[in-house]
Amino acid sequence: xxxxxxxxxxxxxxxxxxxHLLVLAGTFLAAATAGAQGDSVAINHxxxxxxxxxxxxxxxxxxxxxxxxxxAQRLQNFGNPxxxxxxxxxxxxxAFKGNLAFQGGFNGFxxxxxxNPKSPTLRTSFVCPGGQGDPSIYKNLxxxxxxxxxxxxxxxxxxxxxxxxxxxxxxxxxxxxxDLDHPKQxxxxxxxxxxxxxxxxxxxxDKENVYIYVSGTSVVRSGSELxxxxxxxxxxxxxxxxxxxxxxxxxxxxPQNARxxxxxxxxxxxxxxxAGLWNGGAHGIGTQTTAQTNMCHDITVYSAxxxxxxxxxxxGILLDIKDPVHPKRVAxxxxxxxxxxxxxxxxxxxxxxxxxxxxxxxMAPRCRATDKLTxxxxxxxxxxGDRLTPAGHYxxxxxxxxxxxCVAHNGSLIPVPGRDIMxxxxxxxxxxxxxxxxxxxxxxxxxFDRGPMDSTKLLLGGDWxxxxxxxxIYASEIDRGLDILDLKPSDLLSQNEIDxxxxxxxxxxxxxxxxxxxxxxxxxxARAYLDQLVRDNGIPRDRSTTIARDLDRAEKLKGAxxxxxxxxxxxxxxxxxxxxxxxxxxxxxxxxxxxxAKR
Numbered sequence: 001x002x003x004x005x006x007x008x009x010x011x012x013x014x015x016x017x018x019x020h021l022l023v024l025a026g027t028f029l030a031a032a033t034a035g036a037q038g039d040s041v042a043i044n045h046x047x048x049x050x051x052x053x054x055x056x057x058x059x060x061x062x063x064x065x066x067x068x069x070x071x072a073q074r075l076q077n078f079g080n081p082x083x084x085x086x087x088x089x090x091x092x093x094x095a096f097k098g099n100l101a102f103q104g105g106f107n108g109f110x111x112x113x114x115x116n117p118k119s120p121t122l123r124t125s126f127v128c129p130g131g132q133g134d135p136s137i138y139k140n141l142x143x144x145x146x147x148x149x150x151x152x153x154x155x156x157x158x159x160x161x162x163x164x165x166x167x168x169x170x171x172x173x174x175x176x177x178x179d180l181d182h183p184k185q186x187x188x189x190x191x192x193x194x195x196x197x198x199x200x201x202x203x204x205x206d207k208e209n210v211y212i213y214v215s216g217t218s219v220v221r222s223g224s225e226l227x228x229x230x231x232x233x234x235x236x237x238x239x240x241x242x243x244x245x246x247x248x249x250x251x252x253x254x255p256q257n258a259r260x261x262x263x264x265x266x267x268x269x270x271x272x273x274x275a276g277l278w279n280g281g282a283h284g285i286g287t288q289t290t291a292q293t294n295m296c297h298d299i300t301v302y303s304a305x306x307x308x309x310x311x312x313x314x315x316g317i318l319l320d321i322k323d324p325v326h327p328k329r330v331a332x333x334x335x336x337x338x339x340x341x342x343x344x345x346x347x348x349x350x351x352x353x354x355x356x357x358x359x360x361x362x363m364a365p366r367c368r369a370t371d372k373l374t375x376x377x378x379x380x381x382x383x384x385g386d387r388l389t390p391a392g393h394y395x396x397x398x399x400x401x402x403x404x405x406c407v408a409h410n411g412s413l414i415p416v417p418g419r420d421i422m423x424x425x426x427x428x429x430x431x432x433x434x435x436x437x438x439x440x441x442x443x444x445x446x447x448f449d450r451g452p453m454d455s456t457k458l459l460l461g462g463d464w465x466x467x468x469x470x471x472x473i474y475a476s477e478i479d480r481g482l483d484i485l486d487l488k489p490s491d492l493l494s495q496n497e498i499d500x501x502x503x504x505x506x507x508x509x510x511x512x513x514x515x516x517x518x519x520x521x522x523x524x525x526a527r528a529y530l531d532q533l534v535r536d537n538g539i540p541r542d543r544s545t546t547i548a549r550d551l552d553r554a555e556k557l558k559g560a561x562x563x564x565x566x567x568x569x570x571x572x573x574x575x576x577x578x579x580x581x582x583x584x585x586x587x588x589x590x591x592x593x594x595x596x597a598k599r
Contacts, residue, residue, distance in 0.1 A: 052451030065446035070484035085460030104133035128155035147194030170194030192229035192241035278314030283336035304516035309344035337374035356408035367406035380439035392439030404428035410465035427462030521595035529589035538582030566597035
C-alpha cells in the first residue's frame, strides 16, 4: 500500500481544491433539503435496496434482473486502508480494448484481463498520481487525464511543493502500451487548467491524426509555469484561460509530437463575448444554484452524426464537430433543476440527448426521500437538427440514506435494437438500468446496489462509471474494485432482446466516444423486435403468433427456400405496418427479416 505520508501538502491542497470545486456544483446544502417538496423520492418499502447492511467488504447486496458474476478487488497500493474514500486513491473511469478493461484512478491505472468475465485477473498496474485519471485507448496509445497540482512529469508519488515548478504536470499523458507490462510515456501535453476529463475524437477524413478534447475544471495555473495561462481579470478579458476547451492533435505515427492546436471559445455569444452562456446563480425561487459556464466537465462525441454533446457546468450544449479542430456550438440548453451539468449520452439514432446533473459534486447524499426527483438526475432532450427540446427526467427511483453519496453519474447505452436503454452509475446508489425510449415515462428495468460503506458516517464510495461492453455490464467501484454483471430477462426485457444486444461487439470502447450501434442480420434480432411489439400491444396477438411461427419455419430452411420464405414474410409485415399502432417497429422487424434473407 502507499502510506498516507506520501501525499504531500501540495497534493492535499489539490485534493481540497477538487473537493471545493465539486461541492461548488451544489453550493446550498441546507437549503436544498428545505426546498425538496412535492416531487421527492418515494419510499417503496418493497424495494430490496432499502435497509441494506453497511460494510466495506461485507455490505448487503440487492439486485433485480442483474447478476453480479465477477469481481476484482482494488489493489492494496491503489487504496488507503486507514482512510477509505481517500481522494488520493479513488478508482475512476473505464476504457476497454479486446479482453482488457483499463481502470483509471487518482493514483494511476489498473488493467484487468476480462477474458473470463466471471474471473477477472490483474494484467498490470501503473502508479502515476495526479487526478481522476480518465483513460482512453487508440491502437497502441493510452491517453490519461491529470488535473491535480501534485501531478509530476515523471509520475512520481512525492508531489510538487513549489508554487511554480517545471516538475509539475497537468494535462494529458500519452503512453505507448505496445508492451503492456512496461507502459512508456511518450508525450505529456500541458494545459492551463489540467485535464479533469478528456474525449478521444476520430476524424473519419483524417487517418493520420486523432484529437483529444480536454475539459479542465480546476484552477488556472500561473503563466510563469506554463506560458499563455491567465486567470483573467474580467468577463471581457479575452486572454483568460477560462471559457474554452483545449484540443490536442496527436499524429498517430509520431505521438511524441502531440500538441495543443486550438482552444476554441465554445461559450461565446453572437457578438463574440466569450462569456456568452449562463453566468451562474439560481434560476429563480426554489431552483438550483448553478455554476458559471466557463468550462466543460465532460464532452461526448458521436462521430457518426458529426455532433458532440457537452455537459458544461451551467449548460448543456451541442457541438458540430465535422471539423474536429474547430468545433462550433449549435445549441445550448438550461434546466433550472440542474446544479452542475456533468456528462451526456446520445441515443443510437441521435434523436435524444441525456444529460446528467452532479448535484453535490458526487460527494453528497442526493438520493434521499427528501431530495427532488429532478435534482441530481438525468434530463432528456429531443434533438431535431440543431434544436434541443425538453422531453423528460429520470432519477434513481428509490431513496438512499444520509450515509451514501448518490447522484447521477456515468453510463452508456445497452444495444437492444429498437429501444433506448442505458446502464448508469449512481455512486452509492449503485447501478440502474432503465428504458428512456419514451422520455416522459422512463422505466427502470434492473438494478444492483450495496449498502453504505459505514453505518454512522458518509465515506465516499460507490459506482463511478457503469458501461455495457461486449455482453456484460462493467462497473468501476470507487473503493471496492471492478464489478462485472450479467443482465437477466424480465417482463420488461426479453431473452431475445438481451441476446440481440450481445451480438454488438467492439474491439475498443471509450465511453465518451460513442459508437454507432449496428446489429448483424440474425433471427434473434427479428425476434427481439417481435417481443417488443407483443409487450406493447403493437400488433394483434394472433398475428404475432403467426409471425413467430413463420420465423421458426424459415430458420429451418436453407438456401433459396429460406430466402423466399423470409421475403414473403417481409411483404406481409409491410402490410401489417399500415394498421399497426407501432408502425415504425413493424418496419424495423420487416427490415431485419429482409436483412436475414440477404445474408
